[in-house]
Structures are given as structure tokens and as C-alpha cells.
Amino acid sequence: MPDTLHRLLTTTVRGTVTFPGDPGWDDARQAYNLAVDQRPRAVVHAADAADVQAVMRAARAAGLRVAPQGTGHGCGAMASLDEAILLRVDRLGGLEIDAAARRVRAGTGVRWGEVTASLDAHGLAALAGTSPTARVAGYTLGGGIGFLARAHGLACNAVEAVEIVTADGELRRADASSDADLFWAVRGGGGNFGVVTAIEFRVVPAPEVFAGALFWDVTRAPEVLTAWTEWIPDAPDTLTSTARVLQFPPIPDIPEPFRGRSFAMVQGAFLGAQEQGADLWAPLRALGPEIDTLAVIPPSALGTINMDPPEPLPYAGDGGLLTAFTPEAAAALLAVHGGPGTSSPLLSVEIRHLGGAMATAPEGAGALSAIPAPFAWFGVGAIPDPALGDAVREGIEHVAEALAPWDAGCAYMNFAETPCGGDILFGADVHARLRAVRAAYDPDGLLLANHEVAPG
Ligand SMILES: Cc1cc2nc3c(=O)[nH]c(=O)nc-3n(C[C@H](O)[C@H](O)[C@H](O)COP(=O)(O)OP(=O)(O)OC[C@H]3O[C@@H](n4cnc5c(N)ncnc54)[C@H](O)[C@@H]3O)c2cc1C
Incomplete structure (x- = not known):
């Protein structure tokens, strides 16, 4: 199987593929939290959304799971990566600001510091958290409580659309009118429903x-x-x-x-x-x-x-x-x-x-x-x-x-840096609905998120 995985990944991925023993393996598998020893079967630094699709297909063919990761800020609660490909999304950049519409589109690898620095000149602020090095998607998919949260709420509820590769390898745009259940689930349900490649969200006026x-x-x-x-x-x-x-x-x-x-x-x-x-x-x-x-x-x-x-x-x-x-x-x-x-x-x-x-x-x-x-x-x-x-x-x-x-x-x-269960995180009703969405988009549990919502 290692040979199959090697062939599947190296022939389809444009970004960097690293296997145990390769030069740079330790850097590739390392998360922000150095106390967490991540040992996946391979690490892919995706170059674009097509790479994410290729990884989904390769993982399915090889009987492995896919664990998307931005920085590893939230890796403390992650289960073992022994049977998973670690999919690093940090190269999926690109930042577009529509100041008049107070709207941003960011590649999922963009860090909050880049977003907030670009908004200053427009008198706008994002609902970023305390850390400018966190990446937009991981923070936002988990909720997002920042310095403006009492005034403007959770970052996840400022999201207007996500571009997301689901477990079937499809690249979708989920918003209020298309894949609406998926759009609902990613806003607070974490990385259980697909790999987000870009995210669009509202920003707020902050003159002073x-x-x-x-x-x-x-x-x-x-x-x-x-x-x-x-x-x-x-x-x-x-x-x-x-x-x-x-x-x-x-x-x-x-x-x-x-x-x-x-x-x-x-x-x-x-x-x-x-x-x-x-x-x-x-x-x-x-x-x-x-x-x-x-x-x-x-x-x-x-x-x-x-x-x-x-x-x-x-x-x-x-x-x-x-x-x-x-x-x-x-x-x-x-x-x-x-x-x-x-x-x-x-x-x-x-x-x-x-x-x-x-x-x-x-x-x-x-x-x-x-x-x-x-x-x-x-x-x-x-x-x-x-x-x-x-x-x-x-x-x-x-x-x-x-x-x-x-x-x-x-x-x-x-x-929550230790697993605490979906009922505790979401309440029983929301958890049950999230499990149904997971079953619809990822019935086999291909994705491995730090806080898992099992297909229901
Ligand atoms: C120093 C520090 C300060 C923080 N401050 C705050 C704060 O002020 N407010 C707050 O709410 N949180 C805060 N956090 C928590 C932080 O928001 C979470 O750890 C968040 O998950 C970080 O996102 P990440 O992508 O950077 O981390 P990662 O660990 O890379 O991602 C966490 C999880 O998000 C999912 N994920 C990430 N990227 C994708 C993607 N592209 N597609 C699908 N799933 C994805 C995966 O399931 C992954 O396991 C802080 C954390 C740190 C370390």
C-alpha cells in the first residue's frame, strides 16, 4: 500500500508531497504546538484546490483519512494520524477586499494578520481572534471569538460563502442558497464536512x-x-x-x-x-x-x-x-x-x-x-x-x-484542546443535525477533524 499511496499522490499533486524518511519530513509534519507529535502516513502541501481534490481521491483509494490543517493551533484535540494524510492548506493564499461592500474573500491559508493589515486603510476590521498567525478557516470554522465579538458576534456568523472540497472530491461553493445544509454546518461545526479552500466573510466598520x-x-x-x-x-x-x-x-x-x-x-x-x-x-x-x-x-x-x-x-x-x-x-x-x-x-x-x-x-x-x-x-x-x-x-x-x-x-x-464530544460542544439537537449533514457529505468519515462529528 505505501507504493500505491506514493504513486497516487506524486502523480496527481502539484504541491509538495512528503513521506516518512524524506528530507524535510519533520518540518512538514510539525504543528504549531511542538508538544504534539504528528505522525501521518504522508504530508501534502496543496498548491491549489485541484490538489485538495487529488488528495481526497488518493486517500479514498488507499483507505486512508484526510486531516486538513492550517497552522496546527488546534491540534491538541486531534486523534492519531496513523491512518491519515495530513493536508496542509497554508499555500492556498489570495486575498480580495471589496471595501465598499465590506466583504473579503480569503484563500484558506491566509493568516489573520494579513487580512487585518489590509483592512486598516479602509477603516474596516475583521472579526479576527487574538493571534495574527492563526489562519482564517480553522479559526472561523470553530466559531471565532475576537476583540470585537461582543459588538459583532462570532466570526463564523459573518461568513457568506465557502469554497469547499467535499469527500467525494467535488469542489463546491456553499452559501445560503446552494448546499445550504453544508453552509450551515461549516459555520461552527469545524473541519468535519470538507476541506475549505477559500472563504468569504463580512467585515465591520472600525473608524476608531x-x-x-x-x-x-x-x-x-x-x-x-x-x-x-x-x-x-x-x-x-x-x-x-x-x-x-x-x-x-x-x-x-x-x-x-x-x-x-x-x-x-x-x-x-x-x-x-x-x-x-x-x-x-x-x-x-x-x-x-x-x-x-x-x-x-x-x-x-x-x-x-x-x-x-x-x-x-x-x-x-x-x-x-x-x-x-x-x-x-x-x-x-x-x-x-x-x-x-x-x-x-x-x-x-x-x-x-x-x-x-x-x-x-x-x-x-x-x-x-x-x-x-x-x-x-x-x-x-x-x-x-x-x-x-x-x-x-x-x-x-x-x-x-x-x-x-x-x-x-x-x-x-x-x-477545547481535549476531545469533549459533540453534545457538549453543540447541544444534542445541533449535534444530531451536524451528524446528518456529515452523513450526507462524508458518509464514510474520510475527513479527520480535531473535534470529530461522526456521520449520523
Ligand atoms: C495563540 C493562540 C491564540 C488563539 N486565540 C483565539 C481567539 O482569540 N479566539 C478563538 O476563537 N480562538 C483562538 N484560538 C484557537 C484557534 O482559533 C483554533 O485553534 C483554530 O482551530 C485555529 O485554526 P488554524 O487553522 O490556525 O489551526 P489548525 O489546528 O490548523 O486547524 C484546526 C482545525 O480546523 C480544521 N481546519 C483548519 N483548516 C481547515 C480547512 N481549510 N478546511 C477544513 N478544515 C480546516 C481542521 O479540523 C483542523 O484540525 C487561539 C489559538 C492559539 C494557538
């Missing part, structure tokens, strides 16, 4: 964005987190914020003044005028942060606020959704991470304020129509040495246990 972060020494964390819980009930939907407790390691890669220090932090963006933004943030600024980066910034600069590492690194992370984040929840979190006397192996635990436009389904929404919880948490720790992996995973477990009284009993795909 007042955004940044406030940092206090971690000893102020109880006071800061409590103040944040009291501040957000009055936040308008135009204000999206996150509270974090960060511990920077004492390594040269971390710049001063952060190196080796721990902080309580509140970061966020207000979509509106500076004066109004400054008024809104005044109660937190009154606590005297040590560092204050709040300013009017171009929307593309939102991608710097979370300080997400641009280069791959080894780590473990996980998160969940919360019914509330009260002063009691803040105290419970600080008892395991960042509070006095604690010793946590995690770099960061963040609590994101959801709600606003994410709380209700917009007309014509996709499978993830809204987020049924007002807060999300995510914890992450670096694993520079594999021996530290268990400690980091235990640290995340301790955060989950501390926040368990507020656990919403559901999860958000993009923040």
Missing part, C-alpha cells in the same frame, strides 16, 4: 478602536479580578475584555519589563471614540496599573495585545465555559493560580467576557449560532521539557476543578 491592556503586579490580583467582575456588568456591547493572570518565565525570549515577573492584567477593546473609551476604562485605571497601553490603535494592532507567541512552541492548554465569574470564582481561581502562596506551572489563565452579540443567534446563523454562556476560561503552560508535561496538565486540571462550581456544562471548540 480604543484598546490595550492594564498590568498590575500579581500581588494585586485579588483586588484587580474583583474590580473586573464589578466593572463588566456595565460594559456596553462595544466593549470586549479579558482578565488574565500571567506568569512570565525568566528567559531571554521574554522582553523587559515582563521577564520573570507575574501580573494581573485586564485587556480589551472598545469600538468607539477615545473620550468615551477612556471614561469606560476609568474605574480600572483608578487602581493604578503599573503598565497602561490603552490607546487609539488601528484594528490590525489588536493582534499584539494578547502577546500570543508567533513561532511554534511546546505547550498544553485547555478551557471551558462558565455560567458566571463572581468575586468567589476569582478567589477560587487565585487559590490555584497566581494567588498568595500558590505555585502554578501555567503561563496564563484568562477569563473572557462573552455575551453581547454572541449571546443571541443572528438571522441565518450557522451551527454555532451563539455561545450559551457569559464567560470562557483558558489556561496554558509551556512544556520546554517533556518531563514537565504532566505538571502543566495537572495545573490546568486544578483550574478546571477550582472553576467547576461555575462550569456551564458546555464547551467552545476553539478553546
Whole structure:
């Protein structure tokens, strides 16, 4: 069978095909998360949509599955690739902006940083997440919660069309009027329904964005987190914020003044005028942060606020959704991470304020129509040495246990780094409908997504 696969791929694919043992094999199979050891049967860097079609046909003929991947930002929950071809989509570029119509068409390999930088000149913003290196499709298919999410909702519900190669090898354009079920499913249902080669989505006017972060020494964390819980009930939907407790390691890669220090932090963006933004943030600024980066910034600069590492690194992370984040929840979190006397192996635990436009389904929404919880948490720790992996995973477990009284009993795909099941991700009814769509478009389960929806 290896010979057959070799022939099927090398005679039909224009892009790069790499097999175990080939030069460049380790680079080809590597994901953003260096702690995840991906060992597929072959890696294909598709050059175009025709390559994606060829890979679908070759995989079917060879009895293998196809795992599409952009960056590997979300590879933590992926099942074994032993019987799969890893299909890298990063070369499927191309970015077209129709500023007048506030509409973008992006090849699936385009990174968010490229989109947001191109939109600045038009006074427009995309519903991108914190990381400019994430690729548009993976982030959007999983939902997409960014700095403008309380004002404009989930990125998946701003999608107007996808170009997608389904398991039968057909290249389709799915939108509200053609392959409408497929169009519904990809908007929040992840990479279970085909390989997206391009995506079209609405962008929003953003003439002025007042955004940044406030940092206090971690000893102020109880006071800061409590103040944040009291501040957000009055936040308008135009204000999206996150509270974090960060511990920077004492390594040269971390710049001063952060190196080796721990902080309580509140970061966020207000979509509106500076004066109004400054008024809104005044109660937190009154606590005297040590560092204050709040300013009017171009929307593309939102991608710097979370300080997400641009280069791959080894780590473990996980998160969940919360019914509330009260002063009691803040105290419970600080008892395991960042509070006095604690010793946590995690770099960061963040609590994101959801709600606003994410709380209700917009007309014509996709499978993830809204987020049924007002807060999300995510914890992450670096694993520079594999021996530290268990400690980091235990640290995340301790955060989950501390926040368990507020656990919403559901999860958000993009923040779930361990498999958690379709009923938890989507609710039973949406999960059942997604399984039916999967059965219609991929009855044999050719596609291998990081969060699997089995054909129903
Ligand atoms: C540093 C960092 C910051 C983040 N910040 C945010 C944030 O602010 N908000 C948020 O919502 N999420 C955030 N995430 C989570 C991130 O959005 C998800 O991990 C998302 O899946 C990343 O997409 P990707 O294509 O870059 O990653 P990948 O791991 O390559 O893709 C994840 C999955 O998406 C599917 N997929 C990817 N491309 C395709 C395609 N072309 N066709 C079909 N399926 C495809 C596959 O099933 C794949 O397993 C962050 C992640 C990281 C690492």
C-alpha cells in the first residue's frame, strides 16, 4: 500500500508531497504546538484546490483519512494520524477586499494578520481572534471569538460563502442558497464536512478602536479580578475584555519589563471614540496599573495585545465555559493560580467576557449560532521539557476543578484542546443535525477533524 499511496499522490499533486524518511519530513509534519507529535502516513502541501481534490481521491483509494490543517493551533484535540494524510492548506493564499461592500474573500491559508493589515486603510476590521498567525478557516470554522465579538458576534456568523472540497472530491461553493445544509454546518461545526479552500466573510466598520491592556503586579490580583467582575456588568456591547493572570518565565525570549515577573492584567477593546473609551476604562485605571497601553490603535494592532507567541512552541492548554465569574470564582481561581502562596506551572489563565452579540443567534446563523454562556476560561503552560508535561496538565486540571462550581456544562471548540464530544460542544439537537449533514457529505468519515462529528 505505501507504493500505491506514493504513486497516487506524486502523480496527481502539484504541491509538495512528503513521506516518512524524506528530507524535510519533520518540518512538514510539525504543528504549531511542538508538544504534539504528528505522525501521518504522508504530508501534502496543496498548491491549489485541484490538489485538495487529488488528495481526497488518493486517500479514498488507499483507505486512508484526510486531516486538513492550517497552522496546527488546534491540534491538541486531534486523534492519531496513523491512518491519515495530513493536508496542509497554508499555500492556498489570495486575498480580495471589496471595501465598499465590506466583504473579503480569503484563500484558506491566509493568516489573520494579513487580512487585518489590509483592512486598516479602509477603516474596516475583521472579526479576527487574538493571534495574527492563526489562519482564517480553522479559526472561523470553530466559531471565532475576537476583540470585537461582543459588538459583532462570532466570526463564523459573518461568513457568506465557502469554497469547499467535499469527500467525494467535488469542489463546491456553499452559501445560503446552494448546499445550504453544508453552509450551515461549516459555520461552527469545524473541519468535519470538507476541506475549505477559500472563504468569504463580512467585515465591520472600525473608524476608531480604543484598546490595550492594564498590568498590575500579581500581588494585586485579588483586588484587580474583583474590580473586573464589578466593572463588566456595565460594559456596553462595544466593549470586549479579558482578565488574565500571567506568569512570565525568566528567559531571554521574554522582553523587559515582563521577564520573570507575574501580573494581573485586564485587556480589551472598545469600538468607539477615545473620550468615551477612556471614561469606560476609568474605574480600572483608578487602581493604578503599573503598565497602561490603552490607546487609539488601528484594528490590525489588536493582534499584539494578547502577546500570543508567533513561532511554534511546546505547550498544553485547555478551557471551558462558565455560567458566571463572581468575586468567589476569582478567589477560587487565585487559590490555584497566581494567588498568595500558590505555585502554578501555567503561563496564563484568562477569563473572557462573552455575551453581547454572541449571546443571541443572528438571522441565518450557522451551527454555532451563539455561545450559551457569559464567560470562557483558558489556561496554558509551556512544556520546554517533556518531563514537565504532566505538571502543566495537572495545573490546568486544578483550574478546571477550582472553576467547576461555575462550569456551564458546555464547551467552545476553539478553546477545547481535549476531545469533549459533540453534545457538549453543540447541544444534542445541533449535534444530531451536524451528524446528518456529515452523513450526507462524508458518509464514510474520510475527513479527520480535531473535534470529530461522526456521520449520523
Ligand atoms: C495563540 C493562540 C491564540 C488563539 N486565540 C483565539 C481567539 O482569540 N479566539 C478563538 O476563537 N480562538 C483562538 N484560538 C484557537 C484557534 O482559533 C483554533 O485553534 C483554530 O482551530 C485555529 O485554526 P488554524 O487553522 O490556525 O489551526 P489548525 O489546528 O490548523 O486547524 C484546526 C482545525 O480546523 C480544521 N481546519 C483548519 N483548516 C481547515 C480547512 N481549510 N478546511 C477544513 N478544515 C480546516 C481542521 O479540523 C483542523 O484540525 C487561539 C489559538 C492559539 C494557538
